[in-house]
Amino acid sequence: MVTTPDSDVAARAKYEPVIGLEVHVQLLTATKIFCSCSTRFGNPPNTNVCPVCLGMPGSLPVLNRKAVEFAVLAATALNCRINETSIFARKNYFYPDLPKGYQISQYDKPLAEHGFIEIQAGAGRKKIGITRVHLEEDAGKSLHEGFPDAAEKTAIDLNRTGVPLIEIVSEPDIASPEEAYEYLTLLKEIILYTGVSDCNMEEGSLRCDANISVRPRGQKELGTKTEIKNVNSFRFIREALEYEIDRQIDVLESGAKITQETRLYNADEGRTYGMRSKEQAHDYRYFPEPDLLPLVVDEKWKAEIINQLPELPEARRERMVNDYGITEYDAGVLTYSKELADQFEAAAKAAKNPKRVANLVQGELMGRLKAKNLEIGQSPISMRGVAMSADLVESGAISGKMLKDLYDLSFERGKDFPAVYDEEGRPVQSSDTSALEKIIDEIMAANPKQIEQYRAGKKTMIGFFVGQVMKASKGQANPQVVNELLTKKLEG
Ligand SMILES: [Zn+2]
Numbered sequence: 474m475v476t477t478p479d480s481d482v483a484a485r486a487k488y489e490p491v492i493g494l495e496v497h498v499q500l501l502t503a504t505k506i507f508c509s510c511s512t513r514f515g516n517p518p519n520t521n522v523c524p525v526c527l528g529m530p531g532s533l534p535v536l537n538r539k540a541v542e543f544a545v546l547a548a549t550a551l552n553c554r555i556n557e558t559s560i561f562a563r564k565n566y567f568y569p570d571l572p573k574g575y576q577i578s579q580y581d582k583p584l585a586e587h588g589f590i591e592i593q594a595g596a597g598r599k600k601i602g603i604t605r606v607h608l609e610e611d612a613g614k615s616l617h618e619g620f621p622d623a624a625e626k627t628a629i630d631l632n633r634t635g636v637p638l639i640e641i642v643s644e645p646d647i648a649s650p651e652e653a654y655e656y657l658t659l660l661k662e663i664i665l666y667t668g669v670s671d672c673n674m675e676e677g678s679l680r681c682d683a684n685i686s687v688r689p690r691g692q693k694e695l696g697t698k699t700e701i702k703n704v705n706s707f708r709f710i711r712e713a714l715e716y717e718i719d720r721q722i723d724v725l726e727s728g729a730k731i732t733q734e735t736r737l738y739n740a741d742e743g744r745t746y747g748m749r750s751k752e753q754a755h756d757y758r759y760f761p762e763p764d765l766l767p768l769v770v771d772e773k774w775k776a777e778i779i780n781q782l783p784e785l786p787e788a789r790r791e792r793m794v795n796d797y798g799i800t801e802y803d804a805g806v807l808t809y810s811k812e813l814a815d816q817f818e819a820a821a822k823a824a825k826n827p828k829r830v831a832n833l834v835q836g837e838l839m840g841r842l843k844a845k846n847l848e849i850g851q852s853p854i855s856m857r858g859v860a861m862s863a864d865l866v867e868s869g870a871i872s873g874k875m876l877k878d879l880y881d882l883s884f885e886r887g888k889d890f891p892a893v894y895d896e897e898g899r900p901v902q903s904s905d906t907s908a909l910e911k912i913i914d915e916i917m918a919a920n921p922k923q924i925e926q927y928r929a930g931k932k933t934m935i936g937f938f939v940g941q942v943m944k945a946s947k948g949q950a951n952p953q954v955v956n957e958l959l960t961k962k963l964e965g
Contacts, residue, residue, distance in 0.1 A: 484726050488687040490718045491695055492647035496660060497638050498670045499611065499678040500543040506610050506637035507534030507577065514676050518616075518630035526635035528573030533764050536561075540608060540637035543669035544584055545770060545778045547639055548606040550667045550785055551660075553588030558769050559607070561762040570613035570629050578640075580759040583607035584768065590663065591787075592655040601656050602644030608768075611636040633677075639669075645684070645695070650714035657681060657707045662786055666811050674705055681707075685714055686731070687721045696721070697731040701745060704738050713738035717745050789814060797827035806835055813849045820856035820863075829863040830856075837880050845884065853883050858890030865894075872902045874948030902951045906958060909942070909950055913958055916941045927963050935959060 508525035524532040562580035588603035686698035821827035
């Protein structure tokens, strides 16, 4: 349960929040950034290591070309300018899971700068600036549980040491927890589209720190900020920011000052806790990494890399609207993930009517997935199945009602549409007029009043009869045929 400190509404309205986000993304290279050790997640602790990533004296780093290419792709997708020359720098600090005593990062000459992404904010759109995207190596992991003497000891796993990261630093343009959530969601979508990371937050491939301060509305000068670290879901980041804004306003309203510090969010309690004071801000004593040359991405190499950039979500939505005659809203839903968009396009191309495929995905598939708490990747009905069902409705072989029933069966049985359609004996809606005529006669005999109304000029009454016939045929009748037969009999 989320609890927030009470700050009265009037006090809150006096302040505006200022939020900046730092996102670390692990790149999907096969090997580490400065050595040839594997980056595979989940290997036994301390097996993906060598003298370079263990920080042994005398070992030398060699830059992984693929990591540079991935970083350039991501930065370009985020509308950044790629600096032809960037410099690796040593960021000096001690931590048990950082055996070298420094992290190789980039400091005053990062790989890329001056980017932005455009988020949905209220009814309009808002540009959030991206200050920089730089390359760096990840540190190892300190393990506090999961082994016999965990109560007394901390274990170190250095498999992650030297895994390539990009750090994406936003401008403090984010004005609410909701905007932060939108920014992160879109950022993740774009990175996923580029294919440079799996952005798996549970495995730590995407991590986010938030800087947050409040200031009286209209004031230019920024308030003292706190940093919220190690939050492992976008939803929790939104909650943590909501809590922290209220907390800071309460502190200021009580006449006290905000302490510049790092805070941790406890999702169970829905509150943040001070972790360490930043009053004596870290002096990392950055200096250029003497073991690496300046990184040069010249025009030719840059062009080669950017050439591999796939179509990004925004452009794809526009094209899908044009190609398939679907609405912008439809396109938004269908490009929610690259996987879904790819599958949809394959199905739409295979089907007779792409618009019907779009409608089925949204109207029949998404709702059922949501009800069962499934991702599109876990759907029992594949896009191939959706395409097949769309064609069956299109040709009049099955009715909309029959499709709904077959989809329900697919979800019940966890089987794809073609399999269920076969199991059900490849049903077709009834166009057998003699059987339908019998049903119609019975219904007309039972409803003389409605016939009178129809014949007196209330033509809309036909809807009542169609409904009754469809019901009596258990949705198997072809509505068009029913309509024709009914009209003939009612007019007669
Ligand atoms: Zn290594």
